[in-house]
Amino acid sequence: MSRVDLNQRERAVLLTLLAEGRELTNAQLQEAGGVRLDGEPRRRLNEHGLVDSRKVGRGFVHEISDAGTAWCTEELGASRPDRAGYLGGALYAILHGLERTGIPLSELFPYRPDPEVRIRDAVARLTEPGGWVGLSRLRKEISDLARGDIDAALAALAVAPGVHLQSEPNTKALTESDHEAAVVVAGESRHMIMIENG
Structure with a gap:
């Protein structure tokens, strides 16, 4: 299966869900990573099997899937996205540093149930x-x-x-x-x- 090309918002969602290691509401996503997951980005990430979203009350809770974690693992060695800005560049430097450790992301960011x-x-x-x-x-x-x-x-x-x-x-x-x-x-x-x- 070919790698899914994600925009910056979708990448931010996946990396935030990975780091948090638990289901997050949009409010929790916003607090943790400054990003929300709704509309077309949610549909895309769900359709590609990278994020599992389920309805709770009037909103959704989101959790990274195994495929989403695998996508993040590949992203460790990826090039910095265009227009990532200073913080985005620093983030990708950190990701490359994580790759050099050789430690699986599942060990660095274990699942923490809400x-x-x-x-x-x-x-x-x-x-x-x-x-x-x-x-x-x-x-x-x-x-x-x-x-x-x-x-x-x-x-x-x-x-x-x-x-x-x-x-x-x-x-x-x-x-x-x-x-x-x-x-x-x-x-x-x-x-x-x-x-x-x-």
């Missing part, structure tokens, strides 16, 4: 859309993530559309594990989460 995505996926596995999941059960499902990362993600999700974090109204039903797994949002301990369909 805690919010992991929580959404875990809730989807544990219950039907609109069903409640206790945070104690949820934490066991994603026990490889640090508690602080989970708590921060839960706090962010608490204000996301279609996500509900709730306290257990019957406090007598709470176990020690339930108390330990609770997250404090807006000054209140929350014990369960529900994510609506879509």
Whole structure:
């Protein structure tokens, strides 16, 4: 298969996704690399199999594919693009330096799953859309993530559309594990989460 020729925006998206090593929303892409992926560039990168995009709510989240990582690996030895500017030139000098190390990009930039995505996926596995999941059960499902990362993600999700974090109204039903797994949002301990369909 011949190498896909990408414009500077598309290259920037791939390199940012590679460096971040996780799914990113457009807002996260903008924050990390100063670039967004939508419209024709998104369609092109998806059609060429370089980026996997999936709809979440009203927007998309994007993740570099194995083919995208392979494209980036080839880019290590590529010539600096025309009109790359000073920063672009410096970036390609860094890429050539990475190539000289001989270290695979997958080792330099390991995959780091987004805690919010992991929580959404875990809730989807544990219950039907609109069903409640206790945070104690949820934490066991994603026990490889640090508690602080989970708590921060839960706090962010608490204000996301279609996500509900709730306290257990019957406090007598709470176990020690339930108390330990609770997250404090807006000054209140929350014990369960529900994510609506879509």
